[in-house]
Amino acid sequence: MSNHALAERHRLAELLTAAGPDAPTLCAGWTTRDLAAHLVIRERRADAAPGIRIGALAGWTRRVQDGYAERPYEDLVRLFRAGPPVYSLFALPGADEAANTVEYFVHAEDVARAGDDWTARPVPPGRSEALWRRLPLLARFEAGRHSPVRLTLARPDGRSLTVGPAGAPTVHLTGEPAELVLFAYGRGARTTLTVDGPPDAVEALRHVLPLP
Known part of the structure; x- marks a missing residue:
């Protein structure tokens, strides 16, 4: 194993x-x-x-x-x-x-990723799945607990999860599980995530959690 x-x-x-x-x-x-x-x-x-x-x-x-x-x-x-x-x-x-x-x-x-010349390295598939399995809980208690907007965290293959305050505008973040985990832990500025949502909602999120 x-x-x-x-x-x-x-x-x-x-x-x-x-x-x-x-x-x-x-x-x-x-x-x-x-x-x-x-x-x-x-x-x-x-x-x-x-x-x-x-x-x-x-x-x-x-x-x-x-x-x-x-x-x-x-x-x-x-x-x-x-x-x-x-x-x-x-x-x-x-x-x-x-x-x-x-x-x-x-x-x-x-x-x-601390240097200016960082790049996202490929993550082995098994480890990527392990990170994805752990993401719902940590996203709820890390990013979701602090976010002023609803967050949809999505993989490129379409699988997704949603956390954050119900009824708030939604911001969609799309990327590999490793990038989503880093965002949830406040390292979003050094990720390759794609961010989409109402400009005001994205800006409100950016004030609380770093975005790429």
Whole structure:
């Protein structure tokens, strides 16, 4: 059975190694060193990981992450590449695949698309389908939760899903699942999506979520 999270982990580790510790990323304010430290504490520091999502705990998470960022960059990448330790929740059977396929794909693209000369790389068909299966939930809780307009996210083959406030004007975004996932996570400015809808609705969306 394919392990998309493992494949994306190795791809992300290679991108981090090639970029070096001081390269930009699409994570606002983070260099590759900051991203590597984030990846390590997320699966190795259970005391600090909740602050990634919970604002009240973010200060502690930031202090722990800053401490890890002072370590040798090569050590951070090596720890990430090695995978979760046995005491990590991500070491439970199936947890890495379920929780990290999208996480590592998005962060790999955070490194790959940070430069001005980025291009969208082909995604293996199986991984593309895995991203599509995860899109409805993350689109609802990421892009849909913030969008002032109705969003139709469509693949070139016609399959689509709709999220966002009912009754609002609809903006259609069309592209491969990988591009739709990146849009849902706020990376829409560095995608190849086609955007269509009433100009006022598109402009309202652009104020909240980046568009190409």
